[in-house]
Amino acid sequence: MQYQLADTWPFGCKLPMMKSAHYSMLSALAIFLSAGIAAQAQQPAADPTQPKPKPEETEIWKPVPPVVAPGATLGAPPSDAIILFDGKNLDEWVSVKDKSPAAWDVHDGVATVKKAGGNIETKRSFKNYQFHLEWRTPETITGTGQARGNSGVFLASTGPGDDGYELQVLDNYQNDTYVNGMVGSIYKQSIPLANACRKPGEWNAYDVAWTAPTFNDDGTVKTPAYATVFLNGVLVDNHFELKGQTLYIGKPFYKKYDAAPIKLQAHGDKSDPISFRNIWVRELP
Numbered sequence: 065m066q067y068q069l070a071d072t073w074p075f076g077c078k079l080p081m082m083k084s085a086h087y088s089m090l091s092a093l094a095i096f097l098s099a100g101i102a103a104q105a106q107q108p109a110a111d112p113t114q115p116k117p118k119p120e121e122t123e124i125w126k127p128v129p130p131v132v133a134p135g136a137t138l139g140a141p142p143s144d145a146i147i148l149f150d151g152k153n154l155d156e157w158v159s160v161k162d163k164s165p166a167a168w169d170v171h172d173g174v175a176t177v178k179k180a181g182g183n184i185e186t187k188r189s190f191k192n193y194q195f196h197l198e199w200r201t202p203e204t205i206t207g208t209g210q211a212r213g214n215s216g217v218f219l220a221s222t223g224p225g226d227d228g229y230e231l232q233v234l235d236n237y238q239n240d241t242y243v244n245g246m247v248g249s250i251y252k253q254s255i256p257l258a259n260a261c262r263k264p265g266e267w268n269a270y271d272v273a274w275t276a277p278t279f280n281d282d283g284t285v286k287t288p289a290y291a292t293v294f295l296n297g298v299l300v301d302n303h304f305e306l307k308g309q310t311l312y313i314g315k316p317f318y319k320k321y322d323a324a325p326i327k328l329q330a331h332g333d334k335s336d337p338i339s340f341r342n343i344w345v346r347e348l349p
C-alpha cells in the first residue's frame with residue numbers, strides 16, 4: 065500500500081493517508097468533525113454583562129407526574145388502568161348492533177369471538193389513551209390471506225359495523241396478504257415496520273398510544289389522529305398519521321367525533337374464531 069502525506073487538514077496537522085477509497089473515508093470524517101465544530105460554534109457566546117446562567121434556570125419541578133405502580137409482569141395493568149376485560153366477564157362491553165350485553169363466549173379467562181354475535185364495543189368512550197390487549201389465533205386456524213384469524217381493534221368506533229379506525233388483527237404467521245392490511249397495519253393506511261406475529265396457539269400483545277383527531281366546529285380536521293403501536297414489544301407503527309377512518313373500499317376521510325368507544329371486530333371469514341384476554345386502557349390528556 066502506498067501512503068503519502070495529505071495536504072494540511074483543517075486541524076493544522078498532516079495525516080498519513082492512502083490515495084484510494086480510504087481518502088474519501090477520511091474526507092468524510094473531516095467533514096463530519098468540522099460539522100460538529102460548526103454546530104458547537106452556533107451556541108451563543110456568554111454575555112459578560114449578564115449574570116452567569118445557573119442549571120436551576122432550566123429545571124422544571126411542577127406539576128409532578130402521578131405515581132403509577134407498574135403491573136407485576138409485562139402487560140399486567142398498571143395501577144391507574146381501566147380494566148376492560150380481566151378474564152371474568154364482558155360487563156364493560158356491548159354489542160355494536162343494538163347495545164345489548166356483549167354475547168361473545170367467555171371461558172377459561174378468555175373471550176372468544178362469536179362471529180354471529182357481531183362486533184362489540186366498550187360502554188365507555190375515550191379520547192386519547194394508552195391501550196393493551198392480547199389475542200390468540202387457535203392452533204386449528206385455517207384459511208389464507210385476509211380469511212385467516214381476521215379481527216381488529218377499532219381505536220375509535222365512530223358508528224355501526226366497521227365504522228372507525230381499525231388496527232388490523234390477523235394471523236400473518238407465514239401467511240401473506242396485502243401489506244397495508246396485514247397484522248400491525250392501520251387498515252389500508254399504514255404498512256407495519258415489521259411482522260412480529262407469533263404462531264397460531266400463542267398469545268400476541270398489542271400496546272398502543274392513540275392520539276384522537278380533533279375537529280373544528282364546521283367538522284373540518286383541526287389535528288389528525290396518530291397511532292403508535294407495538295406488537296409483541298416490536299414497534300410496528302411509529303407515530304403514524306392517519307388519513308381518516310379506515311375503509312375496505314375507497315379513500316379514507318375524517319368524520320367529526322368527540323369521544324368514542326373501542327371496538328373489537330367479529331370478522332365474517334370462515335376460520336375458527338380468535339380469543340382475547342387482558343384488555344386495559346389508560347386515559348391520557
Ligand code: MG
Nearest residue numbers: 214215216233
Ligand atoms: Mg380486520
